[in-house]
Amino acid sequence: MHRHMTRFGFAACLLLAMGAGAEAAADCASGVVLSERGGVLQRYRLADVPERLQCRVNLGSDRPEATYVYAHTLTNRPQKRDENGFWHRWDQRVETLIDNNFYDAANPPADRMVTFKIVSESLEGTSLPVNFHIAYVVSGALKYGVIVIEP
Amino acid sequence: MTRHFLGTLLALCLGVAFAPGALAQQALTKAQVDRIVSQAAEEARARNVANATIAVVDRVGNVLGVYRLGANSTITISSGRNIPLGNGLDKVPLGTDAPAPLNGIDGAAYAAIAKAVTGAYLSSSGNAFTTRTASQIVQEWFNVGERGQPAGPLYGVQFSSLTCSDLVNKGETVGFGPRRTPLGLSADPGGLPLYFRGVVVGGIGVIADRLYSLDLDIRDYDRSIDELIAIAGQAGFMPSVAIRAHRITVGGPSLRYADVDARYLVTRPARAPALPVGGAYITVPGYIDVADSRAGTAYGAADGSSGYRRAMAGDDGGVGAPFQPLINLGAFILVDNTNTNRFAPIDGFDLAGNVGGAGDGLQAAEVAELLVQAFRVARVSRAQIRKPLSSFVQVTISVVDVRGNILGIVRTPDAPVFGTDVSLQKARSAMLFSRMDAGAIFDASGATAILGLIPVQNGQFYADRMRAFVGGNALANGVAYGARSIGNLHRPFFPDGVDKQKLTGPLSTPYATWSPFNVGLQLDLVFNDIILGLVDPNNASNLDPTTGCANGAYRTDTAGQPNIVADANDNLPLLRNGLQIFAGGVPIYRGNALIGGIGISGDGIDQDDMVAFLGTHNASLFLGGAINNAPKAIRANAINVQGTSLRYVACPFAPIIRSRLQEPCRNK
Numbered sequence: 001m002h003r004h005m006t007r008f009g010f011a012a013c014l015l016l017a018m019g020a021g022a023e024a025a026a027d028c029a030s031g032v033v034l035s036e037r038g039g040v041l042q043r044y045r046l047a048d049v050p051e052r053l054q055c056r057v058n059l060g061s062d063r064p065e066a067t068y069v070y071a072h073t074l075t076n077r078p079q080k081r082d083e084n085g086f087w088h089r090w091d092q093r094v095e096t097l098i099d100n101n102f103y104d105a106a107n108p109p110a111d112r113m114v115t116f117k118i119v120s121e122s123l124e125g126t127s128l129p130v131n132f133h134i135a136y137v138v139s140g141a142l143k144y145g146v147i148v149i150e151p
Numbered sequence: 152m153t154r155h156f157l158g159t160l161l162a163l164c165l166g167v168a169f170a171p172g173a174l175a176q177q178a179l180t181k182a183q184v185d186r187i188v189s190q191a192a193e194e195a196r197a198r199n200v201a202n203a204t205i206a207v208v209d210r211v212g213n214v215l216g217v218y219r220l221g222a223n224s225t226i227t228i229s230s231g232r233n234i235p236l237g238n239g240l241d242k243v244p245l246g247t248d249a250p251a252p253l254n255g256i257d258g259a260a261y262a263a264i265a266k267a268v269t270g271a272y273l274s275s276s277g278n279a280f281t282t283r284t285a286s287q288i289v290q291e292w293f294n295v296g297e298r299g300q301p302a303g304p305l306y307g308v309q310f311s312s313l314t315c316s317d318l319v320n321k322g323e324t325v326g327f328g329p330r331r332t333p334l335g336l337s338a339d340p341g342g343l344p345l346y347f348r349g350v351v352v353g354g355i356g357v358i359a360d361r362l363y364s365l366d367l368d369i370r371d372y373d374r375s376i377d378e379l380i381a382i383a384g385q386a387g388f389m390p391s392v393a394i395r396a397h398r399i400t401v402g403g404p405s406l407r408y409a410d411v412d413a414r415y416l417v418t419r420p421a422r423a424p425a426l427p428v429g430g431a432y433i434t435v436p437g438y439i440d441v442a443d444s445r446a447g448t449a450y451g452a453a454d455g456s457s458g459y460r461r462a463m464a465g466d467d468g469g470v471g472a473p474f475q476p477l478i479n480l481g482a483f484i485l486v487d488n489t490n491t492n493r494f495a496p497i498d499g500f501d502l503a504g505n506v507g508g509a510g511d512g513l514q515a516a517e518v519a520e521l522l523v524q525a526f527r528v529a530r531v532s533r534a535q536i537r538k539p540l541s542s543f544v545q546v547t548i549s550v551v552d553v554r555g556n557i558l559g560i561v562r563t564p565d566a567p568v569f570g571t572d573v574s575l576q577k578a579r580s581a582m583l584f585s586r587m588d589a590g591a592i593f594d595a596s597g598a599t600a601i602l603g604l605i606p607v608q609n610g611q612f613y614a615d616r617m618r619a620f621v622g623g624n625a626l627a628n629g630v631a632y633g634a635r636s637i638g639n640l641h642r643p644f645f646p647d648g649v650d651k652q653k654l655t656g657p658l659s660t661p662y663a664t665w666s667p668f669n670v671g672l673q674l675d676l677v678f679n680d681i682i683l684g685l686v687d688p689n690n691a692s693n694l695d696p697t698t699g700c701a702n703g704a705y706r707t708d709t710a711g712q713p714n715i716v717a718d719a720n721d722n723l724p725l726l727r728n729g730l731q732i733f734a735g736g737v738p739i740y741r742g743n744a745l746i747g748g749i750g751i752s753g754d755g756i757d758q759d760d761m762v763a764f765l766g767t768h769n770a771s772l773f774l775g776g777a778i779n780n781a782p783k784a785i786r787a788n789a790i791n792v793q794g795t796s797l798r799y800v801a802c803p804f805a806p807i808i809r810s811r812l813q814e815p816c817r818n819k
Contacts, residue, residue: 043689074320075493076557077468091498091506092556127487129322150322151488 028055031113034136034143041134041145046123049149053118055134059103060112062143064136066099069118073127085117094142103136123149177347178449179209182425183388185444187345187355188218189427190420191384195220195359196429197418203359203380203430206263209447210271210351211328211457211568212312212319216444217260220430225249226258228334228363230666237605239660239669239678245363245685256685260435261333262363266342266356266377268332272312272569274344274351275545277537278399278754279390279408282342282356283378285309286365287407289338289667291643294404295369301648304401304756306638307732309335310673312572314437314684316728317699318557319572320458321688323440325448327458327488329571333438333685336569338365338667340410341377345388352388353447357381365667372410379411386413386420394538401535401755437688451483451564455490459483459568462561468495473519482526483562485571494560496522499552499747502586511741513778518550518559520774521739521749525766529563532762532806535755541808546753546762549574550739551582553747555725563753570752576728577634577736577759578750583725584637585738585745585781590614590626592725605678613658613672620645620657621792630790631781634736634750635760636797639787641671641732646795654793658732673730676701680729699727735759737800739767740779761802761816768819780819 032041034057041055069081070090080090082098090096102114116134123130128151135144179187184207195203202221208214225246236242244250245258266282273280287295288303295303312319312332319331337356345353357380366373392398396406413420432442439445448457462484467474474496485493496518498507507514513521529544537545545566550558557575583589593610617625617640641658643665644650655661659671668674677700734757736750749767751759764780771779781799783789788799802816 073487074318075487075491076495076497076559092554093504093506125489127489127491127493129320151324151326 028147031056031058032145033058033060034134034145036141036143038133038144038146041147043148043150045150046128049123052120053132053147055116055118055147057114057116057134058112059114062136062138063105063108064103064114064138066097066137067102067114067116068097068133068135069100069116070097070133070135072131072133074129075127081118085120094137118147175348175350176449176452177350177352179207179215179345179347179352179447181444181446183347184215184446185426186423187384187388188216188444189423189425190386191355191357191380192218192220192427192429193418193420193423194383194416195380198376198379200359200376200380202259202361203357204259204263205380205384206260206267206356207345207353207384207444208264208267208271208356209353209457210450211448211459212268212271212330212332213325213328213447214264214330214435214439215325215353215447217263217433217435217439218427218430219260219433223247223257224259224361226262226358226361226363228668230668231364231367232666234664234666234669238664239605239666239674240681241666241668243605252686257433257435258363258685259358259361260433261685262337262339262358263356264435264438265332265334265337266339266358267354268312268330268356269337270342270344270354270356271351272329272336272354273567274354274390275537275565275567276350277394277534277539277542277545277565278567279344279346279395280406281340281344281396281409282337283340283366283409284396284406285336286338286340287369288401290365290367291662291665292648293402295367298650299648302642305733306642307670307673308569308573309338309667310670310677310729311336311569311576311731313677313680313700313729314688315677315680315700316572318575318728321437323436323438325445327455327486328448329458329568331684333688334363335681337363339363339377340366340373340375341381343381343385343409344390345385346390347388349391351450355381355384357384369407374411374415378409379415382409382411382413383416383418383420398538399536437684455486458485458487459562460486460490461564462492466492466495467519468492468497468515470496470515470519473516473523476523477519477526477561480526480530481564483564483566485560494557496559499556499558500554501744501746502553511744511746513550513552513558513739513747515558517770517774517778521550521766521770521778522548522559522561524769524773525749525751525762526561526563528762528765528769529753531808531810532758533803533808535758535803537754543808544754544758544762546751546759547571547574548762548766549578549750551575551578551748551750553582553586553745555579555582555727558747566753572728573731573752574735574750576726576731576750577752578748579726579728580637580731580748581632581634581736581738581750582745582748584626584632585630585748587627587629587745590618593626607675607678608672609675610672616657621790629745629785630787631738631740631785631799632787633734633760633799634731635734635801636787636799637730638732638734639797640792641673645793673732676726677729700729701726734801735763737763737767738781740781741777742779743782746778757801757803758806760800761806764800764802764816764819
């Protein structure tokens, strides 16, 4: 484990670190990739949130075992989405998340793209900022990304 | 029932007589912001200052205007201790002349904001503190330079309300507080509180000398250009003399408010034009999205716009009757943009991953009782730093579970805002250090420097030092650490302040390279976050409340267990708003099982300790022993470290107003 880095690593490391958490060039409309490290996929101001908020995810070679949507606000009451689009309190345990079944293993999409539905209601009156996490489990690993809604 | 408990109960009953009056709700208007800035700008122009940056914030940290005279100029963080670059944040340049990518940062704007926020956050209707006051209370000795004396009472507070905190609200529009500060709290003179009709309405911060520093010599009176300009801006918005820092003593020494006053000004602020001239308002990424001034929020307003208001019916989160006393007693809560209680009591996790009554975890009703009892202790206790004398203690109270999840937060009405984040830090810090697997958690955290030229030690480094210093089983033996105990081990001298013994606390930087900008573990945990927060304040990790400080994208693994193993980001996820290293937090137990932590921050660190400790003790009594303070045998004061003992808590001797009760924490 490195405890020190050299001067030469200065800019490169900073940029790498920034890049790790920075928004991807792609957006939810064109397709994004989820990872175990997460990261912001897209950021919206409240006024700019589409009527149906959803996100296309490029699975690559992954075959998800379950797909999830959950939300964090600056409160101690995170929420999870069920298959029908209803939201429920969530205890932050991955095993209590509800599979939204966005991925049909029996009929995997040919283009490897899956659409995660998030909300189709107005977010007026919602605790903001809210971060919607979309995620799937593959080979025991949770891959996720975050969509940020700001006031 | 013991005599002490009877005494405490009596005092609690008497405390009803000290119900707080309603705080006036005041907000800075746009015109007032312009006036404050104009007054400051006139003083700067009259002094031919080439470059000055002036920031105004409201009480909860919303940035209301950043004004620039001259060009953007590079600032340098400097302790003034001749410590070279490569030691924490000391000597790091921020701005156009800095190496890429730090040259893309408006360092002066960030410094001015940090100073303004500090003036606002440290102050209340009972005490007016400045960044110069902060400088006095974060150094290695208190009073500054008095060798052999313990460190400043708020040693470490500079690393709070950070950009990465999961508690603070972020963004560029005016919204609910508390808000983050780009450089943490500042000790650089030139940050003052703003008052209107007796209440804190905000703060002003100025930087013109290009140094983000502190005052190393309390014996003289400086002529800081930053402070002079800020004093001019503050005209008409000054605190009463009676509550200024220099009227308040801590352990003997009086505090310092400012080294200059209005007599030293070369302008007459009242004659300044209504709108500032000679410069321009600027936008600051992450903090203000308009090149203009704007109005602030009114702290405590019922509409919740400031993020703080009095608790009312419906704020209990469903817990019901156990929360009712807080409503009756006038407790304040934190609310979001929907005016909903952000941290109503909820169940917590236990170490086995069970929630609330399904295991040992704290249950919502128990959390409410902890909040109620701690609040009651505060209400009857005499504040250290508040005027008039014998005012009760104003604090924020935070309760967390063993994963660092926030289970509940309440405040007394006029508690200083800085304590919101700090109380949570203390609760989490006491909880983490008391975990049996704390050493393993630190071993797994491989935080390394983003800036390659600045070596930052990782968690394993400090865990190894703890093992060598405290004993091979340190951080794996279930010792209960109070925030005070952690602080004992996180000072450049061990025992605290005793430099002749030439021992360095295992969590601290050695004194040769130590400064308030290079303290050791506390900084190293959040160094990356601070830098990233400056370089890209709208970055994902800076906005996601599930990410937080210490590079911690906290989440559970697929087995449902806490993700204590470092991931690719080198997490230390239990400290999502950073470590805190001064007194005022203790772990909470159910029998011998650790189940969480409680943190207090407000009107004095001994008082913070007492509210945490007695609050937990009294909650234990009211809950029939269902929860408790750490068993005496495992408290940190029971272990021998280098021939001396750590402190667990230290309560004031006779702290209860209108009571002769002495040593209220003794034998509990």
